[in-house]
Amino acid sequence: MARLTRTEIERLDRNDPLAHKRDEFDIPGGVIYLDGNSLGVLPRAVPARMADVVSREWGESLIRGWNDHDWIDLPARVGDKIARLIGAAPGTVVATDSTCINLFKVLASALKLRPGRKVILSDSGNFPTDLYMAQGLSALLEAGHKLKIVAPEDVEGAIDETIAVTMITQVDYKTGRRHDMRAITKRAHEAGALALWDLAHSAGAFSVDLAGANADFAVGCGYKYLNGGPGAPAFLYVAPKHQETITPPLTGWMGHEAPFAFDLDYRPAKGVDRMRVGTPPVLSLSALDTALDVFADVNMNTLREKSVSLCELFIAEVEARCPDLVLASPRDAQARGSQVSFRCDYGYPLMQALIARGVIGDFRAPDIVRFGFTPLYLSHMDVLKAAETLEEIVATRAWDREEFKKKAKVT
């Protein structure tokens, strides 16, 4: 891409149909936040909602809150708000538990739907916890299940009649590489397999079309692009055709047909509700609920256009300014999520130096610096400033200090 002039970049911001959304977030002064793919920023309406749910809903209603504020249906209400962003019909998504737990639920359900098949197919670009959960489930079942891990580019070719389910994260957490959900799902179905998608780096980042792709199951994260706060509840999706036939592995009272009948025997609830387990986490679900309201008037195609524009600008500026950094993300925007990564030998201290200057991205071993682009609160001028800061650190070797080489507990 030819580089834009500063004037042209400023014009992109002036014409940005999403520019007004930035006011709906509280971003610390002096920070350019390129880590919304790890933990989203605080939506401005959340503190008041949290104060209200704590002091009024809990503090005043107490146990009556379950009826007075319909806490019991929060997982479904929040799920429906997420459904709109991922191409899912109302009543197919529930917000609950963590991504890991939800993955376990849908993966175990998928395996039970394909009893004669023993292979779970995933790829080495998947976020490790998904692989761990599949390994743990296979070990638990002691039924000969096997997790087969291939290179990301080999997924489609590896789908054959042995595969029970493909378990793929749509966007690679390291490189931002985006899988073709429609093609892989189609190929899985042709081979008689089911398709399970992890949307951790997709939901809220661009328009996802689960129903259009005919996906069977999906899970995703509430604290990245959905801005639900650290450790926010996650979500899961079950295609309508499977809702009445799946056998949930985690059969808690909130997934019972009549939770308050207190029967001694489990009977699954209708629809996706059977994938609920324990008492809903009302405080954290309320934060996510309000965070999602930011998306209410957002056209996801407009969001995607801006995301591509931000990412393209960043790639062009960094490549021109920092020759040590090698693009690790696909160059083709169609093959990327809303993230741009570079490889760099001194990636760890480089990122620490960048963070010290208020440009926050993150590092993934062994050598990836990773930048998430969240069109709701980033401008093109933010991107330019981030690239300028990166250039300055690289040019002056400002990263080459002991303080930036010390490993933190959490990276």
Place this chain on the structure above:
Amino acid sequence: MARLTRTEIERLDRNDPLAHKRDEFDIPGGVIYLDGNSLGVLPRAVPARMADVVSREWGESLIRGWNDHDWIDLPARVGDKIARLIGAAPGTVVATDSTCINLFKVLASALKLRPGRKVILSDSGNFPTDLYMAQGLSALLEAGHKLKIVAPEDVEGAIDETIAVTMITQVDYKTGRRHDMRAITKRAHEAGALALWDLAHSAGAFSVDLAGANADFAVGCGYKYLNGGPGAPAFLYVAPKHQETITPPLTGWMGHEAPFAFDLDYRPAKGVDRMRVGTPPVLSLSALDTALDVFADVNMNTLREKSVSLCELFIAEVEARCPDLVLASPRDAQARGSQVSFRCDYGYPLMQALIARGVIGDFRAPDIVRFGFTPLYLSHMDVLKAAETLEEIVATRAWDREEFKKKAKVT
């Protein structure tokens, strides 16, 4: 028990060593809250902590919060605060997920430790979700496991060499009946079985001695006597002797030996940390963390003495004032938790009428009215007023109105 005079009751409150604790809670005016066994009241320090964790920790630190505020170790820090209340050593309890999910983790771990045995023993007084989780796990494993449900009084006698694990809730949610943890655990071990305890109605209600009883596993709830808020994170306990040998069934990255190495293969973390799964729910864990500070200066034996005193007073007053109500709880305080229940044909509308007058307890089908006694924020005069209100409703048949007979969604 002989009835006390009003003067004697007032004296009990004047001499109450826990009287000052009430100021640490925000209780709505006009409410006598006898439902802390269902959802605890709001500790006064929680709103400020929540505002701080939302606006400063999340809003300002953003992703840096994982290191700056040590979010990553919140489950262990909160776990250690709970450990003190349940007779567990530091490093044996983790606060995470829901009670149901935690039960699944420890139950599956227990079954793997007893591969030759197929029976999970529980009782009909257990909270149904525990039974559901065991049924779901058995169905998932397809290995011939069976949940055997006996009457509460038959548990000890039913323990034989077929039992893999006893899965017992210490305090019956309906009647308040308390199992003898030490005796059942001893009997289980004699038969070569493991003992798993659900402390949902125990933790924070009285002193529990998991280590002294030699319990193998335990789980419990954060939102009842621990006052962590609606749907607060739950906890689990693993005895030190099992920590390095158990195979967790839910193998998420937070239970990995090196979560931030992003290896493709799961390796369990040391100790109880391997029972963690996904990203910790920082907002709700923070509320629970602050709620637990209320217990810091509380002697659990003192708490128990007051609990018994409140319960005995309530039983004496209700039995004297309301002959229609039949005690459903054990009369012997040693056999009760911190709860008193009565049977009454018109229990449902009776409880609604009581709630309408600000005395909040709850109802459990078919005919149980249930009252939880939380010594940290209840006085003996509260108990007397509650009994007086109950008497007035019974005497005047004030419960006999259509508005009190309408069934709510959540009971």
